[in-house]
Amino acid sequence: MPDPSLPDGLRGRMALAAGLSLIAALLALLHIHSLLGASPWSSLLLATDPQDVGRMLVQETVLPRIAMALLCGAALGLAGVLVQQVLRNPLAEPMSLGIFPGAYLALVLYTLFMPEGVDAGRELVALLGGGLAILLVLMLAWPQHLSPMAVILSGMVVNLYCGAISLAIALVHFDLLLGLQIWGGGSLEQSGWASSRHLLLGLAGCGLLVWLVRRPLALLDSGESTARSLGVQVGRTRLLALLLAVLLTALVVAQVGVIGFLGLAAPTLARLLGARNLRQRLLWAPLLGAALLWTTDQLVLLATSSTLSPRVIPTGTVTSLLGVPLLVALLPRLKSLGASPWHSAWPERAGIGVPRVLALMALLLFSLWLSFMWSRSLGGWRVASLAQVQALWFWQLPQSVAAAAAGGLLALAGALLQRMTANPMASPDLLGVSAGGGLGVVALVFIAGTVSATALFLACLGGSLAALGVLLWFGRKAFTPARLLLVGIAVSAWFQAIVGALLSSGDPRAEQVLQLLMGSIYYIPASLAWLSAVVLLLALTLVPLLVRWLTALSLGEGSAASIGVPVRRARWLIVLLAGVLTAMATLLVGPLSFVGLLAPHAARLLGARKALPQLLVATLFGAVLMVLAEWLGRQLVFPQQMPAGLVATLLGGPYLILLMARQGKGAAR
Amino acid sequence: MNRTFTRRRMLQALCGLPLAMRLAHGRDAVPRRIVSMSWELTETLLLLGHVPVGLSLPDWYNSTIVEPRLPDGVVDTGLLYQPNFQVLLELAPDLLLLTPGHAPLLPALARLAPPLTLGAYIGAADPYPALLQDTRAMAAALAEQRRAEQLIDDSEHLFATTRQRLERPRRPRAVLVADLLDEHHVRLYGPGSLFDALLGKIGVDNAASRYDGLTGSAVLPLQRLAEVDDCALLLSPLAPRLSAALRDNRVWQALPVVRQGRVAQLPVIAPYGGLRSLQRFAHAVEHALLILADQETAGA
Numbered sequence: 001m002p003d004p005s006l007p008d009g010l011r012g013r014m015a016l017a018a019g020l021s022l023i024a025a026l027l028a029l030l031h032i033h034s035l036l037g038a039s040p041w042s043s044l045l046l047a048t049d050p051q052d053v054g055r056m057l058v059q060e061t062v063l064p065r066i067a068m069a070l071l072c073g074a075a076l077g078l079a080g081v082l083v084q085q086v087l088r089n090p091l092a093e094p095m096s097l098g099i100f101p102g103a104y105l106a107l108v109l110y111t112l113f114m115p116e117g118v119d120a121g122r123e124l125v126a127l128l129g130g131g132l133a134i135l136l137v138l139m140l141a142w143p144q145h146l147s148p149m150a151v152i153l154s155g156m157v158v159n160l161y162c163g164a165i166s167l168a169i170a171l172v173h174f175d176l177l178l179g180l181q182i183w184g185g186g187s188l189e190q191s192g193w194a195s196s197r198h199l200l201l202g203l204a205g206c207g208l209l210v211w212l213v214r215r216p217l218a219l220l221d222s223g224e225s226t227a228r229s230l231g232v233q234v235g236r237t238r239l240l241a242l243l244l245a246v247l248l249t250a251l252v253v254a255q256v257g258v259i260g261f262l263g264l265a266a267p268t269l270a271r272l273l274g275a276r277n278l279r280q281r282l283l284w285a286p287l288l289g290a291a292l293l294w295t296t297d298q299l300v301l302l303a304t305s306s307t308l309s310p311r312v313i314p315t316g317t318v319t320s321l322l323g324v325p326l327l328v329a330l331l332p333r334l335k336s337l338g339a340s341p342w343h344s345a346w347p348e349r350a351g352i353g354v355p356r357v358l359a360l361m362a363l364l365l366f367s368l369w370l371s372f373m374w375s376r377s378l379g380g381w382r383v384a385s386l387a388q389v390q391a392l393w394f395w396q397l398p399q400s401v402a403a404a405a406a407g408g409l410l411a412l413a414g415a416l417l418q419r420m421t422a423n424p425m426a427s428p429d430l431l432g433v434s435a436g437g438g439l440g441v442v443a444l445v446f447i448a449g450t451v452s453a454t455a456l457f458l459a460c461l462g463g464s465l466a467a468l469g470v471l472l473w474f475g476r477k478a479f480t481p482a483r484l485l486l487v488g489i490a491v492s493a494w495f496q497a498i499v500g501a502l503l504s505s506g507d508p509r510a511e512q513v514l515q516l517l518m519g520s521i522y523y524i525p526a527s528l529a530w531l532s533a534v535v536l537l538l539a540l541t542l543v544p545l546l547v548r549w550l551t552a553l554s555l556g557e558g559s560a561a562s563i564g565v566p567v568r569r570a571r572w573l574i575v576l577l578a579g580v581l582t583a584m585a586t587l588l589v590g591p592l593s594f595v596g597l598l599a600p601h602a603a604r605l606l607g608a609r610k611a612l613p614q615l616l617v618a619t620l621f622g623a624v625l626m627v628l629a630e631w632l633g634r635q636l637v638f639p640q641q642m643p644a645g646l647v648a649t650l651l652g653g654p655y656l657i658l659l660m661a662r663q664g665k666g667a668a669r
Numbered sequence: 670m671n672r673t674f675t676r677r678r679m680l681q682a683l684c685g686l687p688l689a690m691r692l693a694h695g696r697d698a699v700p701r702r703i704v705s706m707s708w709e710l711t712e713t714l715l716l717l718g719h720v721p722v723g724l725s726l727p728d729w730y731n732s733t734i735v736e737p738r739l740p741d742g743v744v745d746t747g748l749l750y751q752p753n754f755q756v757l758l759e760l761a762p763d764l765l766l767l768t769p770g771h772a773p774l775l776p777a778l779a780r781l782a783p784p785l786t787l788g789a790y791i792g793a794a795d796p797y798p799a800l801l802q803d804t805r806a807m808a809a810a811l812a813e814q815r816r817a818e819q820l821i822d823d824s825e826h827l828f829a830t831t832r833q834r835l836e837r838p839r840r841p842r843a844v845l846v847a848d849l850l851d852e853h854h855v856r857l858y859g860p861g862s863l864f865d866a867l868l869g870k871i872g873v874d875n876a877a878s879r880y881d882g883l884t885g886s887a888v889l890p891l892q893r894l895a896e897v898d899d900c901a902l903l904l905s906p907l908a909p910r911l912s913a914a915l916r917d918n919r920v921w922q923a924l925p926v927v928r929q930g931r932v933a934q935l936p937v938i939a940p941y942g943g944l945r946s947l948q949r950f951a952h953a954v955e956h957a958l959l960i961l962a963d964q965e966t967a968g969a
Contacts, residue, residue: 053895056923061892182854182888189853189890191920378744378759388758395754395777452772512770515750522751523773639747639756640726 012273013284020291027298028066032058064190069297069315070290071199072188072252072259073266077289078203078210079245080263081270081281085217086238086245089148090271091330093263094130094249095323097151098158100260102133103253104184105162108169126250133158134246143424149486153423156489157430161594161649163496168646170503170514185504186259186316188297195255202251206244210282213237218278259316260497261323262293268330293319314504320497328474328490356606360620364404367627371400375631376638398529402521403630403644404623405532406588407595411622412539413581414596415603415615419550420574427597428582431484431575432491436467437586438517439495442502445513456516457528457587464583467491471579472572484575521589521630521644528587535584536619539577543615546574550611589645594652595622625651699812700764700783706752707768708734710788712943713804714766715739716820717813723760725749734939736949750774757781764810785810790863791941797866804944824944831951832872835958841931843874843900844954849907852914852921853891859883863941864950871951873958876900886940894924901931901961903954905938930964933957 035054036043043055044063080093094100106129107122114121137154144150166184190196210217216232228234252259266289267281275281297315304313373384389396413428420426428434440463444455474487499517503510516523549570552560561567582596603618629647636642704723705711708730714721715737723746724730730739744760747753750770758781765778768788778784787807790799801821808817846864848856858864859877861884868875876897877883894902902924907915915921926932935953939946 053923053925057892057895057920060919060923061890183851187853191853191891191918375755377755391758392754394780452775456773512750515748516773525776634753634755639745639753641747641751641753 010274013270013275013288016269016273017284017287017291020288020295024066024291024294024298027302028062031298031301032062035062060192061190064193064196065188065297065301066294067193067196068188068190068199068256069294071196071203072256073262073290073293074286075199075203075206075248075252075289076259076263076293077266077270077285077287078207078282079248080267080289081278081285082210082217082241082245082248083263084267085220085278085281086241087146087148087151088220089151090268091148091152091264091327092155093261093267094245095159095258095260095320096264096327097155098133098137098162099130099246099249100253100258101159101162101166102136103127103130103250104258105129105166106132107253108166108184112169122254123250126254127247130246130250130253131243133162134242152486153489156486156493157427160430160489160492160496161653164646164649167499167514167517168643182314182504183257184316185314185500186257186319187314187504188256199251199255203248206248206251209240209244213240214279214282217241221278257314257316258320259293260320260493261326262289262319264323264330265289265292265319265326268326296322313501317497317501317504321494321501324490324494324497327493328487331486353607357617357620360606360617360624364620364624364627367624367631368400368404371403371627371631372396376635394526398524398526399521399630400627401533402524402529402588403626405529405536406521406585406644407599407622407624407626407629407648408536408619409532409539409581409585409622410589410596410626411599411603411618412536412543412615413578413585414598414622415600415618416543416546416550416574416578416581417596418600419554419611419614420571422554422556424601427594428578428585429596430489430492431468431579431582432471432488432495433464433467433579433582434586434590435492435495436470437461437464437583438590439463439498440466441516442499442513445509445516446502454525456523457525460587461583464579464586468576468579468583472575517590522641524588532584532588535581539581540616540619542577544612546570546577547612547615549574550615554611589626589648590643594649595625595645598622598652598655599625700762700810702760702762703764703766704746704752704757704760704762704782705766706746706749706771707766707788709791709939709941709943710766710768710803710807711739712737712939712945713807716943716945717804717808717811717816719811719813721766722762723756725752733937734942734946735937736945752778754781766807794861795866796861796863796941797870800863800943800947820944824948827948828867828870828951831955832870835872835955841900841961843876843897844868844958845876845894845897845900845902845926846935847894847902848905849891849911849915850888852911852918854888855891855894856886856888857883858886858940861885863947867947867950868954871954873954874900891918892920892924894926895920898925900926901933901958902926903933903935903957905935907934930968931961933961 035058037054039052039055043052044058076094083092083094083097084090103126106125110122110125134155137151137158138146140154140157141147141150216227216234216237219227219230219232220234220237222230224234249263267285269288269292270281270284273284275284293315296319300313300315300318372389374381375384376382384392410428414426417426417428417431418424437460440459440461441456443463444459448455470491471484471488474484499513502513549560549565552563552565553567553570553574557567560570585596599618599622600614602621603614606617606621608614608617625648626644629651630644632651633642633644633647636647703714703719703721705714705721706725708724711721711724711730712734720740721743723744724739725746725748727739727743727745744756746756746760752774754777757778762782765782765784767775767778767784767786768791769786771778771784771786775784775786785807787803790796790803793799804817804821805814808814846858846868850856857877857880859875859880865875865877879897880887880889880893921927935957936949938950938953
């Protein structure tokens with residue numbers, strides 16, 4: 001019988017929290033019962049008895065684990081509410097803002113370089129990493145005035161790149177990989193109460209601080225100027241709230257690793273169930289978060305403790321896998337998505353002159369010369385003799401052709417997308433097409449066992465096309481470029497979660513998958529290299545036909561339609577072309593690289609501001625960058641080698657940040 | 670000995686074909702400059718009396734396989750699955766030892782030197798006979814058949830005598846072989862692993878077979894070790910930080926094997942190494958069980 005004195009929303013929230021907790025409690029009781037065996041339940045109140053293993057397990061692993069799940073859920077729910085309130089963005093949360101991946105990466109580095117480092121330092125390191133990551137995200141989104149879409153886009157970009165760097169580290173340090181992956185996947189496994197007691201203290205402290213600033217925080221709802229006129233220190237309140245969110249995330253990540261997207265789910269559920277004002281959300285999001293994580297964890301426990309699967313599944317991986325579709329489902333809630341046309345702060349130039357293009361071409365030739373002739377060898381640096389070049393020609397030629405083609409393809413796809421969406425953060429690897437290709441490779445290795453080059457190619461192509469199909473299907477009705485990009489990013493994030501789950505499963509095939517994903521340019525057969533070159537040339541001949549549309553679209557949808565551009569059809573064709581180019585490039589350099597993001601910017605910087613020159617110069621620049629990256633990858637850690645795509649990422653990252661920072665300065669002017 | 674034509678045998682024969690053709694030509698009858706792309710296969714190679722000229726990350730061989738020791742001066746050829754072609758070309762090998770994981774590279778590598786793909790025993794359902802088969806196949810390629818048979822006979826003899834010595838009544842009769850990954854997770858070697866096969870040969874029960882569905886190796890939460898009783902826990906070497914963490918870990922302290930003092934450390938032994946690793950494993954298990962038995966009699 002519903003209690004009429006309760007408002008509707010409250011009843012829903014209580015019902016959900018109670019229902020979830022009930023399921024979790026039942027599962028937990030069953031689990032405890034099976035462990036206790038003959039001992040009475042009342043014995044749980046006594047001190048642990050080393051003779052009674054079942055009781056000890058309940059007291060030292062099962063109960064602390066439940067406490068940990070509840071505390072982590074509450075902490076992440078609270079963090080989610082805080083960042084959503086500050087950024088006025090319903091999709092913000094520790095994972096989508098890059099805080100989690102940043103903190104995780106910082107901790108991985110800490111563990112690798114200071115293996116005997118003090119445990120107490122871990123939280124500080126996580127705090128630093130998470131703080132840096134969110135700072136970077138805000139900086140990247142600043143020129144777009146921190147619009148919700150720009151923040152999430154930048155956050156997910158940071159998320160993906162942190163993940164790529166973590167994977168690259170795993171490539172070299174596979175001895176340390178497994179333990180780190182299990183922890184990074186968010187395993188709630190506990191032994192003893194120390195961790196949960198620690199987290200409880202941290203959560204209580206943060207909760208107290210949040211309680212102190214609840215009024216100014218709530219006033220942010222009424223708009224910045226109103227809040228200011230009511231005497232709220234807007235800047236300071238926001239900073240404190242963000243800091244608290246990062247702190248909460250750091251506490252969680254230091255204890256149990258990454259638990260993705262829970263901070264999104266809990267506040268969203270609270271909101272859907274009618275928690276309209278901040279006070280309600282501050283109360284209910286942590287409660288729902290705790291209930292959600294507890295239930296998830298009990299289900300994971302049920303799945304893994306059954307005799308069917310003697311494998312570890314980290315709970316955090318499961319929340320990530322469930323959370324990404326939630327993110328996509330919530331996309332329609334983001335209003336004000338219209339990305340404003342992008343104005344670069346770089347000084348205007350008359351246009352790109354012939355000398356610059358020639359210089360770029362000379363650079364391409366020079367880097368090709370480097371690839372073939374100048375390299376480290378067993379006896380140190382040397383210029384290859386003709387015989388040596390001939391002997392390796394069969395191997396080096398496809399590698400260089402593939403590198404140049406991959407760079408060109410990615411750059412062209414990136415330039416097309418950036419022009420079309422008028423969004424400087426658009427990039428082909430963010431379309432999710434590359435991730436689809438990667439999934440194809442993963443599936444092949446795990447289903448077929450051993451792999452041949454042709455099978456790899458087909459699997460990757462199939463995966464890429466499937467991802468492209470999903471993307472097109474998603475965008476068939478409400479098609480806005482920014483939304484499509486977010487769907488693509490979500491697919492990529494989902495892919496990373498799957499790869500993470502594989503790596504933490506301890507399966508011996510995981511290492512091989514990792515090698516294939518990261519070093520794919522290394523494995524391509526010569527025929528594929530030539531095919532990609534042909535595709536690139538074909539695309540370059542097609543592109544001039546699209547120039548009128550691209551020029552019009554970069555002025556905005558309205559202006560484009562008013563001069564007679566069929567906006568919908570134009571966008572479709574451009575996305576399709578970019579998708580095919582990306583699928584081709586993924587086969588060559590693997591799922592992630594900065595080239596598609598970077599090359600169009602570089603082309604503008606060189607003065608190619610009109611559509612066609614920008615496309616062509618970007619392609620040339622992408623080719624140069626990738627050929628250089630391929631060569632550097634072979635020399636940097638000789639005789640080991642780094643994947644070309646990764647070298648390009650490491651080269652391009654700092655440049656991109658610099659570019660965005662300068663752009664931010666320009667926008668503030 | 671199984672002499673039928675299985676698919677694996679066919680594949681092995683096919684993989685050895687280029688080499689066989691070269692041998693048939695009579696040129697370079699026995700390969701002298703061998704590059705190995707697997708630490709496990711390198712062990713067998715050294716046992717057959719050949720030192721490779723190149724190997725991926727030689728330091729790793731010495732820290733993970735340990736014996737027989739790899740002499741200094743073996744050239745590093747880069748990552749395991751991405752060998753550096755520049756280095757390979759300079760080394761000018763006349764035989765490449767590959768694993769099934771190198772299949773995507775096979776066409777390119779075959780242009781530098783004749784390849785020989787072995788090591789499928791690492792993923793095989795019944796790895797011990799597969800290991801013997803691979804050992805013989807490598808010996809055939811190196812014309813070291815007699816040495817291989819000697820090695821196999823010696824190993825079998827060692828396993829048999831170990832079994833005899835272990836037959837006298839003792840407790841515990843079963844062991845768990847495990848790696849501690851971190852303070853919450855452990856990897857167990859169950860049926861289908863080479864360790865399990867060896868335990869069977871020296872007459873020691875593998876307690877990992879009491880976990881349903883555990884084949885090969887699997888990662889489990891630490892507390893699941895509480896499910897087995899009356900066995901010894903044999904651990905691979907622990908990181909110093911980990912052994913400190915275990916002292917404070919109440920779950921660890923309460924595990925039946927720990928309370929009964931039936932925990933012993935093994936030296937570094939590659940779980941999928943060659944016959945030398947298996948000999949060392951047999952030795953280490955016997956040694957650990959004898960020490961544990963002595964402790965128990967002393968305690969009683």
